[in-house]
Amino acid sequence: MLKMHIIKELKAIVGREHVAVERQDLVCYGYDATQMEFLPDAVVFPADSGEISRIMTLANRERMPVFPRGAGSGFSGGSLPKGGGIVLVTTRMNRILRIDTENMIAVVEPGVVTGDLQNAVEKLGLFYPPDPASLNFSTLGGNVAECAGGPRAVKYGVTKDFVLGLEVVLPCGEIITTGGETFKGVVGYDLTKLLCGSEGTLGIITRIVLRLLPLPETRKTMLAMFESIDGAASAVAAIIRARIIPATLEFMDHSAIACVEGQFRLGMPGNARAALLVELDGDRELVERQAADIGVLISPLGLIEFRAAADAAEAEVLWKARRLISPALRKVNPDKINEDIVVPRSRIPDIIRRIDEIRETYDIPIVNFGHAGDGNIHVNIMIDRSMPGQAEKADRAVRDIFRAALDRGGSMSGEHGVGLSKAPYITMELTPAQIGAMKAIKKALDPNNILNPGKIFPE
């Protein structure tokens, strides 16, 4: 429990109605999409960087942990108040400050929902490409802090590729800006990149300058079903070799197809072992030509079925199987361990086969789908935690899967981050020297370890 005088001071900083300490608030700001739960001591909703700065000064004086939070939709526990402290929610800071069509940038506060910014810029013929699955509810502050990805990463890159500059409140309360509103800028260290994906451990993002692109004229969606995962992987290689970079290249392996088909009977061909969802964007003429080229390129690769959508409604039909994975998974087992390993895209067939072996070794359902274009695979280990032994089995499977990804030149996490859920495993990927360098940065900026403690590094 926080001392009364601290709560009083917090109320003096942000206003009475923006400090919540009742049990109901504490419960509702102590979870995220990992389903882990911790109870904070207070929840504050500051309005600007000045208030956040004062909160951090107070936090340092009182040695009281502060946990920044956006929508609380993270998949690694990055915003969770483990050990108690103050949850600092940025959703009141939700203004789009400026959309500059001349310089093609947007300046936003961290609480803006990603999809809201996309809608706003698209009305002006501009485009903010990063599209995490949570884009309709996750915030840009959270996206930057976790360096969110999404299907379009294969063509456009991830969140950090669009961040030009930030305003940040450092753990000790100083307010600084990093980068700026220009594409170029080499004066000093690139703190912008350092803060992207820092998981709220190095500073609280209070303003974001984002780069925008022209909105592509059109979009075309295609769905291809293959006899084998190798066929689908060869198709990806063939498409890229032909110098075509689709906006998205999503795949479902046999486990995901079987899972969706078993629940929803969409009528996908029974012998399909892999599905590839391809979306092209750009000028109408170019997109049509590339779509035709893709049809020719992939037809000799064990193709069972190929469908191209004529309009948005048909595209939605093609996306259906992909969108139904999540509800279908739920019916396999109640608890989902959702990993997001990444490997070089040419190694996808290889790692899918390795995961098949792991599935058999531990005899637990594992369903794979993800972003074939950038090698980012969502590995879903479905267990029932109420069954004795399942959690331990899953933990061993996770280790094997991470090992397999690392052995193939990949990484444990492509877009979810480490947070709490992957912290126990990071020594598999990072050397003591790497971790030492990171901890030195953390220590220099946050000497009292009060900003989002307990994340990334194993305790």
Add this chain to the structure above:
Amino acid sequence: MRCRNIKTLDMEPLARIENELKKCVKCGACRAHCPVFSVLGREPVSARGKIALARGVMTGTVPLDARTRADMSKCLLCGRCVEKCANDVPTDLIVLAAREVLARKRGLTPLSRMIRLLFGSRKLMNGCALLANVALPLLFRRIPASSGLRLRFPFRFFSRRRIPAMPRRPFLDRHPEVTEGRPDRPRVAYFIGCMTNFMYPQIGEAALGLLKELGCTVIIPKDQQCCGFPAISGGDFETFRFLAEKNLAALEKCSADVIVTACASCGGAFHRLYPRVLGERIPGLASRCEALAEKTVDAAVLLQRFGFEPSADGSGSCQRVFYHDPCHLRNRSVVREPRQLLRSLPGLELVDTERAASCCGLGGTFNYYHYNTSMEVNAGRLAAIADSKADTVATGCPGCMMQIADGLSRGRSGIRVRHLLEILAEKSPGNR
């Protein structure tokens, strides 16, 4: 901080749907769709938050206090979160169960007690309506007639709510129980609902006229009651069950081919709440509730199915119509039929609003407890209506009508709100 002394029996409404609670994986997608969350912005208001609180109530980590009751009351029961949830979590049923647990533990709220008293007895309600007809105009403050609303409540809670003037005779007292139609046409039982009966009898007149026009035999069961939605909204399961059993009996007795409603929420109660809240709980009623749900259709669907034909005359009181989707019709996928009917009318232009569909903000008991929030949700609708440059708002629910008319009455737009059936009846050949 564990709350003891909660009898297991009190928890039963939540305990029996524990598996539904467990389905929530806290992804947060509901935050994008909850109209109340979009106004208030606090997590306990979101579907995910309410489910976390309900779980907390069950494990004893969240107390059954006034604050929990306030959080649980911040739900419009619009079903948006249910529709959009990837895991099919029935948050509406969870909120209702939580409200019932709160009612068991803390007693019914004064509003729910009033609902129990009033809605539990048609006689009393008729008496009150009669009294209201005489007394209310004296008590209420009158507002200009052009808004379609005539009265403002004088009491504190409702001091800003504007409602239509009460008719002289409730709809149910105006017509015989059976109006014979052609033998080749279906026998239709018409379930009216309280708002039509006591506030908007013109909807009932329109429905009756249109059904007669189609040659249907129309049965208006005299012993039909309130659908029970207001009762279960306040967690009053006994009153809900009492009313539902009476309605089941009344509607089964008339051996109709189809049961028609022109109130989205009454239809919603029959379709979802009767089977899911009552049928699943009382085994003896399960098949009867299912059968009722199966037989019930919205008037728009029935008219479209049986080929409503408008008169060729293009004149009428409205030219440019904005159609508002009531949540409890959209939940049942009744979105196409009302639009097709409106498009079939000569001289009338429909402004299509399907994409931007959102809740009007009324939410039954919600607007009583949270009038300001209710009107803030409504403001989104009003803005869309203003943008559309429509002269008339059409919808399929008297609740939405009252709410939107209340919002509009504060501006000077002169836009009228009418039930879809009123517009159709005006353009029906039989009316000429």
